[in-house]
Every structure is written in structure tokens, then in C-alpha cells.
Amino acid sequence: MQTNFSLAQLADPATKASEKILRTCVHCGFCTATCPTYLLLGDELDSPRGRIYLMKDMFEGGKAASAEVVKHVDRCLSCLSCMTTCPSGVHYMHLVDHARSHIEKTYARPLSDRLLRAVLAFVLPYPNRFRLALLAAKIGQPLRPLVSLLPRVGNRLAAMLDLAPAQLPNRVPSDRPGTFPADLSAQEISATIQGDTAPVTRRGRVALLRGCAQSVLRPDFNEAAIRLLNRHGVEVVQAAGEGCCGALTHHMGKEESAHAHARRAIDAWTAEIDGAGLDAIIVTASGCGTTIKDYGFMFRDDPAYAQKAARVSALAKDVTEYVTAIGLMPPVVDTDFTVAYHSACSMQHGQAIRTEPKTLLKKAGFTVKDVPEGHICCGSAGTYNILQPEIANRLRARKVANIERMQPDLIATGNIGCATQIGKGTGIPILHTVELLDWATGGPKPEALEGVVRPTSALLAAAE
Structure with missing residues (x-):
């Protein structure tokens, strides 16, 4: 695509990066x-x-964002399916991130929209605030029919109430900064089973992102990850001072807030890297993983953080990437379940992780089915299901219909947003991939599986 930027415009690093991206697009x-x-x-x-x-015209003209541009950019899920499809390698993510930041700086949204976005940015990245907000949402559930009638924001407030869990999970002991040592006894047992007589030693030391929303909505995800990694001989540390990775506000165009969150996380992990050392930074929420892996780009022009950010990005791994690299233990329980695997957009498009989770589930004994239209977003997309609820609900209905057509016993995914979004549309239990891997290799049976009858058990019962 031909571009027409002035030298003065190209002196801005963000504009220069966007110009390079625009020139790779061939309009195909x-x-x-x-x-x-x-x-x-x-x-x-x-x-x-x-x-x-639209973005090219806005950037080239040096224009403030118009209502038309904002409408269409706001409707973008940032699912990045286009990046997987594009034969020219257009880095759409960086382009739309620049556009969102430009919109935030130059466009005066309606007051109701500004207030809602400010509340989301004030609450979601902070677990204690988010927990209080969910308790308030539970109390406010009876008012949902009235709330939905409010002009401009009623549908969004109703969406927030709909997404809130009926019961807030209890805090778990592992949801704290600290070190969780490797379980070498489990490694010894596994080695004995496989006939390996070599001395058993710690296999690695990793940091695990505690994050923000996931630690409140589904603390069992990280709890399962810690058990799984410890059982595989890996020491896990949850770094003090880490907090939100910045993904939520980054996708809302709130660049200053996102970078502040990211800097805190970078500093916390850098202290661990420079201290006892880290082999990886493990992420169990793929939306966060995509952002953390992009820290190197986000801070490329920050002299104080460019090197540290690049180092953190290089160490970031989805939990399934890391477990694939170290090898999964053989299953120790009967996992005769059919699993529909939902690949989060941030997993398959944002990080290009497509085979590892499914391969691990198969090794753990599960029968894995791909969901039709698996490349299409479920409608979660960070805060999208709150800010664009009509489109998000249509996408969820489409996703759930495709999943239920497979008649699975369970749904597995690697992202808290997808688990929440899809879970509100179906009665099929939805779990994190790491919960199933943990259970298969010796961890406790996930609570979501209680009452789910294995197909073989059902057949035996019917035959009696």
C-alpha cells in the first residue's frame, strides 16, 4: 500500500512503525x-x-479520530485472525493498538462511555477492587431488568451483571507472592515407572503470572498450574509486586496506564531474573501472554526499559508451551472424556500456539475434538463483551452452537475471558487445559467434573 507521510510525521516512532505496516498491505x-x-x-x-x-487516512492526515473511525475500530475484537490469514505479514495488532491510543488521545467520547471505560480501567486490573465490584454485581442482579433500560449504557451495564459469577470463588492458599518448591518425589516415582535410574534434580525455576481478573474469577487455574509444574520438578515463584500485566487497559487504548502496569511486572520479574534466575515466565491467561510477549515492542523506545522488556518477552511462555518442552508425565487416572478444545484467539492468532495444548491433552488420555469455525472469536476479547455486548453475544451463540454440535463431555481452553464468555452460554463444563493436565498426572479432580459421568461408565451402567 502506498503511503504519504511527511518527514515530520515519521519522526514519531509510533507513526513510523505504522507506516511500515501499512506499506506491507496489498489490498488482497x-x-x-x-x-x-x-x-x-x-x-x-x-x-x-x-x-x-480508515486508520491510514487518519494517520496520514494528522487528524483527530472521527466518530466514524471510532465506531469501526471499537467494533474490532483484536482477535488477530486476520494476521493468521494475511499472506503479506501485515502486523495488524500494532496498527490497531496505535489507532486505539490515538483515539484515546484525540477523540471526546460521550460522557457515559468515558465513565464506563474509566470504571473498567479502575477496577479490573486490581483484584481487591474487582472482588468488591463482583460482590456489588451479585447484590445488583435483581435490578438487571431496570438497568438494561438505561439510555446509552444500559446494555453494557446489563452485560456486566450477566458476566458476573453467581458465586464468587474462595481465595486459594497459593494466590500470594512466594515460592513453591519442586516436588522431586513425584519426579522419582515417574522416573521409576519409566525405568530411568538417573538422579532426580530440579528441572527448572519459573515465574508464574498471578495477574488480575483471573486470580479473582478462577484462582483454581493457577493453583492447578503450580501443582502441575511442581510435580514435573519445576520450582514456581509468584513475584512480589507484579500485578496486572497491562493487557486490559492496553486494548482500551489507555497507553499510559498499560505501560505503568507493565513496568511494575517487568521490574518484579527482572528482580527474579537477576536474583535466583528464571528459565521462563509462565502465563495461564493467553490474552496476557500475547501482551507480555509484545513488551519488547511496546518499550522499544524507552531507554530505561527496552532491554528489560525484551528480556521478559523472550522468557514468556504459555504453560502448555513450557510443559511441552519439558515433557508431560504419563496419566495416572482414567481420563476417558471427549474434550472440545477451544483455541483462544490470543493463543492461536496472537501467539501462534495451535498444536501444543491439544497434543498434551491427547497424551493425558483425553479424546480431543476441534471445534468447527475454530478460528472465529467467541466474543470475549478483553472488555469487548462489555463494551460491544450485541456483537459479543452473537459470536458467543455461534461458538456455543458449534461446540454443542460436537457433543463433548467437556470444553477446554487456555484463557479466562473465553472460559467466562462461553461458560455463560452452555451447560457443558468448561475448564482450563492446565486443570485437566494436572488431574491426569496426579492432581485433584476439578470441581467442574463432579457429576460428569464418563462415557464408558454410562455404557456399563446401561448394560447392567
Whole structure:
């Protein structure tokens, strides 16, 4: 794509990076075939190609964002399916991130929209605030019919109430900064079973992202990850002072807030790297993983953080990437369940992790089925299901219909947002991949599986 930026414009690092991305686009339109919003709405401006034209015009003209640009950029899920599809390698993520930041700086949103976004940025990245907000949402559930009638924000407030869990999970002992030592006894047992007589030693030391929303909504995800990693001979540390990775506010265009969160995380992990050392930084929420792996780009022009951020990005691994690298123990329980694997967009498109989770589940004894239209977003997309609830609900209905068509016993995914979004649309138990791997290799049976009858058990019962 031909561009027309002045030298003064290209002196801005963000504009220079966007200009380079724009020049790689050849207008082929392959991206329209896999874009969820174009699929639903059929509007060229709600496709990646259409949005690229809008962003190019805005950036080249040095213009403040217009209502038209904001409407179509806001409708973008940042699912990055277009990046997987694009034959030219257009880095759409960096382009739309720049656009969101530009919108935040130059566009005066309606007051109700500004207030809602400010509340989300004030609450979601902070576990204690988020917990209080969920308790308030539980109390406010009876008012949902009235709330939905409020002008402009009623549908969004109703979406927030709908997404809140009926019961807030209890805090777990492992949800704290600290070190969780490797369980070498489990390694010795596994080695004996496999006939390996070599001395058993610690296999690694990793940091595990505690994060923000996930630690409140599903603390059992990280608890399972700690058990799984410890059982495989890996010491796990949850670094003091880490907090939110910045992904939530980053995708809302709140660059200053996102970078502040990211810097705290970088500093916390750098202290561990420079101290006892780290082999990896493990992430169990793929939306966070995509952002952390992009820290190197985010801080490329920050002299104080560029090197530290690049080092953190290089160490970041999804839990399934890391377990694949060290090898999964053989299963010790009967895992005769059919699992529909939902690959989060941030996993398959953002990080290009497509086979590892499914391969691990198969090694753990599960029968794994791919979901039809697996490349299409479920509608979660960070805060999208709150800010764009109508589109998000349509995408969830489509995703749930495709999953239920497979008639699985369980659903597995690697992202808290997807688990929450899909879980609100189906009665099929939805678990994190790491929960199933933990159970298969000796961990406790996940609570979500209580009452789920194994297919073989059901057949035996019917035969009696």
C-alpha cells in the first residue's frame, strides 16, 4: 500500500512503525474471509482491510479520530485472525493498538462511555477492587431488568451483571507472592515407572503470572498450574509486586496506564531474573501472554526499559508451551472424556500456539475434538463483551452452537475471558487445559467434573 507521510510525521516512532505496516498491505482482502465482524455485519469498514484504510487516512492526515473511525475500530475484537490469514505479514495488532491510543488521545467520547471505560480501567486490573465490584454485581442482579433500560449504557451495564459469577470463588492458599518448591518425589516415582535410574534434580525455576481478573474469577487455574509444574520438578515463584500485566487497559487504548502496569511486572520479574534466575515466565491467561510477549515492542523506545522488556518477552511462555518442552508425565487416572478444545484467539492468532495444548491433552488420555469455525472469536476479547455486548453475544451463540454440535463431555481452553464468555452460554463444563493436565498426572479432580459421568461408565451402567 502506498503511503504519504511527511518527514515530520515519521519522526514519531509510533507513526513510523505504522507506516511500515501499512506499506506491507496489498489490498488482497484475504483477511475479510476470517474476520468475525465482517462475517456478522458484512460492512467493508468492519473488516481489517476497511479499518486499515480508515486508520491510514487518519494517520496520514494528522487528524483527530472521527466518530466514524471510532465506531469501526471499537467494533474490532483484536482477535488477530486476520494476521493468521494475511499472506503479506501485515502486523495488524500494532496498527490497531496505535489507532486505539490515538483515539484515546484525540477523540471526546460521550460522557457515559468515558465513565464506563474509566470504571473498567479502575477496577479490573486490581483484584481487591474487582472482588468488591463482583460482590456489588451479585447484590445488583435483581435490578438487571431496570438497568438494561438505561439510555446509552444500559446494555453494557446489563452485560456486566450477566458476566458476573453467581458465586464468587474462595481465595486459594497459593494466590500470594512466594515460592513453591519442586516436588522431586513425584519426579522419582515417574522416573521409576519409566525405568530411568538417573538422579532426580530440579528441572527448572519459573515465574508464574498471578495477574488480575483471573486470580479473582478462577484462582483454581493457577493453583492447578503450580501443582502441575511442581510435580514435573519445576520450582514456581509468584513475584512480589507484579500485578496486572497491562493487557486490559492496553486494548482500551489507555497507553499510559498499560505501560505503568507493565513496568511494575517487568521490574518484579527482572528482580527474579537477576536474583535466583528464571528459565521462563509462565502465563495461564493467553490474552496476557500475547501482551507480555509484545513488551519488547511496546518499550522499544524507552531507554530505561527496552532491554528489560525484551528480556521478559523472550522468557514468556504459555504453560502448555513450557510443559511441552519439558515433557508431560504419563496419566495416572482414567481420563476417558471427549474434550472440545477451544483455541483462544490470543493463543492461536496472537501467539501462534495451535498444536501444543491439544497434543498434551491427547497424551493425558483425553479424546480431543476441534471445534468447527475454530478460528472465529467467541466474543470475549478483553472488555469487548462489555463494551460491544450485541456483537459479543452473537459470536458467543455461534461458538456455543458449534461446540454443542460436537457433543463433548467437556470444553477446554487456555484463557479466562473465553472460559467466562462461553461458560455463560452452555451447560457443558468448561475448564482450563492446565486443570485437566494436572488431574491426569496426579492432581485433584476439578470441581467442574463432579457429576460428569464418563462415557464408558454410562455404557456399563446401561448394560447392567
